[in-house]
Amino acid sequence: MFDIFNVYMPIAEMPFNALILVAIGFSVGVLGGFFGVGGAWVVTPALNIFGFPMAYAIGTDLAHIFGKSIVATAKHRKMGNVDMKLGLISIVGSVIGVEIGAQNVMWLTRLGLAGPIVRYTYMVLLFGLGIYMLYDYLTKDKRAAAQAAKQAALQAGEIQPRKAWNLPPMIHFPASGITISFWTVTGVFLFTGWLSGFLGVGGGFIRMPALIYLIGCPTAIAVGTDLFSVLFSGAYGCFTYAVKGRVEIIAAILMLIGASIGAQIGVTAVKYVRGYGIRLLFAIMIILAGTSVALKQFQFTTIAAWVVMCAALGMCAVIMLKLWVGFKKEKAEKMGHH
Amino acid sequence: MRKSWIMILNFLLLSLSGTLAWAAAEKAQLLEKKVNLANLGGINYFFAKWYNENLWVYALIVTVLMGVVGMLIAFVTDIILKNIGMEVSKIEHHE
Numbered sequence: 001m002f003d004i005f006n007v008y009m010p011i012a013e014m015p016f017n018a019l020i021l022v023a024i025g026f027s028v029g030v031l032g033g034f035f036g037v038g039g040a041w042v043v044t045p046a047l048n049i050f051g052f053p054m055a056y057a058i059g060t061d062l063a064h065i066f067g068k069s070i071v072a073t074a075k076h077r078k079m080g081n082v083d084m085k086l087g088l089i090s091i092v093g094s095v096i097g098v099e100i101g102a103q104n105v106m107w108l109t110r111l112g113l114a115g116p117i118v119r120y121t122y123m124v125l126l127f128g129l130g131i132y133m134l135y136d137y138l139t140k141d142k143r144a145a146a147q148a149a150k151q152a153a154l155q156a157g158e159i160q161p162r163k164a165w166n167l168p169p170m171i172h173f174p175a176s177g178i179t180i181s182f183w184t185v186t187g188v189f190l191f192t193g194w195l196s197g198f199l200g201v202g203g204g205f206i207r208m209p210a211l212i213y214l215i216g217c218p219t220a221i222a223v224g225t226d227l228f229s230v231l232f233s234g235a236y237g238c239f240t241y242a243v244k245g246r247v248e249i250i251a252a253i254l255m256l257i258g259a260s261i262g263a264q265i266g267v268t269a270v271k272y273v274r275g276y277g278i279r280l281l282f283a284i285m286i287i288l289a290g291t292s293v294a295l296k297q298f299q300f301t302t303i304a305a306w307v308v309m310c311a312a313l314g315m316c317a318v319i320m321l322k323l324w325v326g327f328k329k330e331k332a333e334k335m336g337h338h
Numbered sequence: 339m340r341k342s343w344i345m346i347l348n349f350l351l352l353s354l355s356g357t358l359a360w361a362a363a364e365k366a367q368l369l370e371k372k373v374n375l376a377n378l379g380g381i382n383y384f385f386a387k388w389y390n391e392n393l394w395v396y397a398l399i400v401t402v403l404m405g406v407v408g409m410l411i412a413f414v415t416d417i418i419l420k421n422i423g424m425e426v427s428k429i430e431h432h433e
């Protein structure tokens with residue numbers, strides 16, 4: 001029935017359903033704009049599940065991520081969610097990391113090990129991060145109370161402040177309100193860049209939590225700054241994979257059409273949700289993404305496809321609902337003022 | 339003395355990333371493939387032709403096209419959202 005939407009992919013030399021590509025693009029566009037991630041943790045398994053060869057899935061994904069992140073970053077910048085200084089430092093680490101990761105995956109492909117190794121790395125990361133963020137959300141009140149008690153003890157001189165990692169040069173980021181060692185920042189971005197190239201992701205699903213938990217950014221700034229970094233790692237990833245012949249351009253354009261519209265919706269929704277709300281939804285999403293990758297690894301391909309697509313579509317619905325409720329509330333408040 | 343150690347450590351950390359990139363680059367390999375142009379026409383032929391002839395030009399086309407298409411769609415969507423009242427401006431950050 002949906003065969004009429006089949007479009008011929010000239011590089012992969014196979015027909016593929018355009019509707020699926022636009023729908024995948026739209027869903028990850030909403031998720032990407034809202035969470036500040038590229039969304040490849042949904043796209044790469046989804047493309048692979050629907051029959052795309054692994055090597056093209058990664059390159060095509062990175063190409064559409066680049067286009068989409070331009071859209072989302074511009075909008076986040078309008079909202080004051082992008083720390084340009086932090087983002088610019090991220091470029092150096094990310095570019096080097098992406099290249100190392102891309103080379104590593106090519107080498108693994110030659111050995112015939114790329115598929116399972118990439119999927120196992122995905123699983124560990126998605127589950128690990130998701131469970132940690134869920135734990136962080138559930139214990140936030142307890143930690144806030146402990147932090148207040150510690151602050152009081154520090155002020156009374158009962159305890160000494162703990163020595164932090166402060167290898168010079170130290171850098172101040174006024175937009176995020178933090179001062180941190182250059183090496184911490186570089187190390188974080190080098191590692192996330194490597195993951196980006198290796199897994200074929202924008203690197204965002206690890207960089208966004210890293211910006212919050214390791215660097216100390218407010219959640220909305222982590223989202224915007226992460227997208228700024230995704231823009232550059234996506235551009236570099238897109239180019240380097242295309243040079244290696246791994247981008248299916250027609251598929252990338254179709255996904256980008258959906259993603260650009262979705263990203264606008266996702267970014268606007270950030271305005272109406274508090275930081276911890278974004279973290280909770282993010283944790284749920286990546287645990288579901290990890291479940292789908294695990295199912296795929298254990299040969300439950302059809303169920304895995306449903307899990308990843310339903311999770312992405314379900315989360316999109318939640319985000320769009322949050323946007324609609326927030327928008328209506330804001331409109332009602334404005335009407336009340338007049 | 340402390341300054342010297344900091345300089346040495348900084349130098350070592352800087353050289354580490356370069357060494358890693360160099361080591362990884364030794365294993366690089368591109369996908370050796372030629373697309374069959376026989377049944378292709380129009381835009382598909384254009385993309386596939388550059389893919390076969392020069393991957394650097396193909397990569398440039400892909401990268402530029404992604405940026406241009408993304409910006410065009412964003413521009414149109416922005417106008418639509420503005421018209422229905424979903425404008426965005428600077429927000430306060432609440433955790």
